[in-house]
Amino acid sequence: MIDTALTIAFTLVGLAVALSLWRLLRGPDAPDRILALDTLYVNTIALLVLFGIQIDSNIYFEAALLIALMGFVGTVALCKYLLRGDIIE
Amino acid sequence: MIQRLLPHPLLTPILALIWMLLANEFSAGHALLGLLLGWAIPIFTLRFWPEQTRIRRPLTLLRFIAVVLYDILIANLAVAKLIVSRPRRLQPAFLEVPLDVRSDLAISLLANTISLTPGTVSAELSPERDRLLVHALHATDTEALVATIKTRYEAPLKEVFEE
Amino acid sequence: MLEYVLAFLIIAGGAFTFIGSLGLARLRDFYSRLHGPTKATTLGVGCVLIASAVYFSQGDQPSLHEILITLFLFITAPVSAHLLAKAALHLKLTSVARRPESENLE
Numbered sequence: 001m002i003d004t005a006l007t008i009a010f011t012l013v014g015l016a017v018a019l020s021l022w023r024l025l026r027g028p029d030a031p032d033r034i035l036a037l038d039t040l041y042v043n044t045i046a047l048l049v050l051f052g053i054q055i056d057s058n059i060y061f062e063a064a065l066l067i068a069l070m071g072f073v074g075t076v077a078l079c080k081y082l083l084r085g086d087i088i089e
Numbered sequence: 090m091i092q093r094l095l096p097h098p099l100l101t102p103i104l105a106l107i108w109m110l111l112a113n114e115f116s117a118g119h120a121l122l123g124l125l126l127g128w129a130i131p132i133f134t135l136r137f138w139p140e141q142t143r144i145r146r147p148l149t150l151l152r153f154i155a156v157v158l159y160d161i162l163i164a165n166l167a168v169a170k171l172i173v174s175r176p177r178r179l180q181p182a183f184l185e186v187p188l189d190v191r192s193d194l195a196i197s198l199l200a201n202t203i204s205l206t207p208g209t210v211s212a213e214l215s216p217e218r219d220r221l222l223v224h225a226l227h228a229t230d231t232e233a234l235v236a237t238i239k240t241r242y243e244a245p246l247k248e249v250f251e252e
Numbered sequence: 253m254l255e256y257v258l259a260f261l262i263i264a265g266g267a268f269t270f271i272g273s274l275g276l277a278r279l280r281d282f283y284s285r286l287h288g289p290t291k292a293t294t295l296g297v298g299c300v301l302i303a304s305a306v307y308f309s310q311g312d313q314p315s316l317h318e319i320l321i322t323l324f325l326f327i328t329a330p331v332s333a334h335l336l337a338k339a340a341l342h343l344k345l346t347s348v349a350r351r352p353e354s355e356n357l358e
Contacts, residue, residue, distance in 0.1 A: 002307075005259035009266030009300070016273035016293075023276050023285075031340045032282055038332055039276055039289040045321065046269050046297045049304045050262070058113075058308060061317060068321050072328040079335035083342050113317040165268065165295050172275040172288060181284050181347070204330030205294075210286050211330070212337035224337060226287045 006054050013050065017043045034078045041071035097138060101127035146249050153245040160206045160241075168208055171227055182228040183212070186221045186235050190243060195250040196221075202242050209238070254306070261303035268296030282345045283337065290333040298322045 020043060024036035045064045052060045095101065105123030112119050131138070144150060171179060186203075190196055196218065200211040203223055213222040228234050275288020301318040308315035 001255050001259050002262070005262040009262045012263075012266035012270040016270045019270075019273040019277040020289075023273075029282065029340075029343065029345055031336050031343065031345065032285065034339075035282075035286060035289060035336055036276065038336075039273055039293055042289070042293050042297055042325065042329075043269060043273065045325075046265065046300050049297075049300050049318070049321075050266075053262070053304055053307050058315065061321075065321055065324075068324050068328075072324075072332060075332040076335060079332070079339045082339040083335075107320065110317050110320045113315055115314070161291070161295060165292055168275075168287060169268070169271045169292060172271055172278065172292075177280075179279070179284060181281070183347075200334060201327070201330040204290060204333050205326065206291075208287070210283070210290065210333050210337055212283075212334065213341055222341075224283045224286070226284055 002053070006050060009050055010047070013043055013046050017047070030082055031079075034075060034082075037078075038071065038075045041067055041074075095128070095131075097131045099144070100131045100138075103127070104130055144249055149245050150249045153242075153249065156241065156245075157202055157206065164206050164208055168226060179227045180229060182225050182231055184209075184223045184225055184228065184231050184235055186223055186238055186243075188219050188221055188243070189239075190247050190251060191218070192250055195246045198250075199243055199246055202246075203238060206242075209234070254310070258303050258307055261299050261306070265296045265299030265301075265303060268292045268299060270296075272296060281347050282340050283347050286333055286337060286340075290329045294325050294329040297325060 017040065020036045020039040024033055024040065027033055045067055048060045048064045048067070052058060052064075101124065104127035105120060108123030108126055109115055109119050188196065188199075190199060196214065200214070200221060203209050203211045203221070208226050208228075210224050211221055212224050214220075215222070223238070225231070225234060269292070272288045272291070272293030275292060276285050279285045279288065301322045305316055305318040308318075
């Protein structure tokens, strides 16, 4: 039961990653690409957590947490760069 | 004295809870360590939290959180339907919401709530901090939407954090 | 019973994540595209994380640390959306909606 659900969810999230990648490559503007990167890291967290359920192990939790932290900081830094032309003032 | 030792009384239990979640262990030892951290961190980061936060009506806050969670769920389904069925016929619009709340915390909570409830994203706060620019994904009646935001989200926040 | 709840949460999470990215790929202007990933994707990942918390709590010890990531995502998603919208307004990206005329919002 859960295995079937996991397979379906893996497919859906995989498609989501593909769509985000398409937006990342296509653009057309810098904010679009940043948004696509932002979506990609959130999708990665979903993939990691699903994988953790599949192999019945908690070992990827820290990785998911770190991706969440670093992804947010990265998005903020990129936005700040677009807004001010500089990250650290 | 109590001000110096415990500058943000609310922050201590929250930090302790986060510590126990991070350690993923709910034992007395971790609770003690968490409380110790929750006591020390606010003192060392005092300079970054100049504003004193007081929650006036905890029950209103709880009801507000419940309303927001419910709205997130219901409105997400609505937006999912819009995205899947007819993206070409959406009518996006910018709205300006005049603000009654004044404190930093209330404004940022309102902006975050607006962004989390689907269909609207807060985009910009005016320099005078009295208007919030909001982008709506599909708005046929902008005035009604502004009124909903004001009564459903801003009024309870104002009640809890101000007045 | 629990198995059905878990399967439902996992599939709902995957579906919302997919719809978020679908919105990102399909909608017409940047401001509309902003809506999909910030909410649908956040809710989707939230569902998956809650499923994970329920799944690993089945043993003798509860495992609730997934809630931390869920909370963190729900707090940060609006912030990054706000910053992205601000950056897009600053760069004057084209928009389907009529742009606000008041220039002091710049």
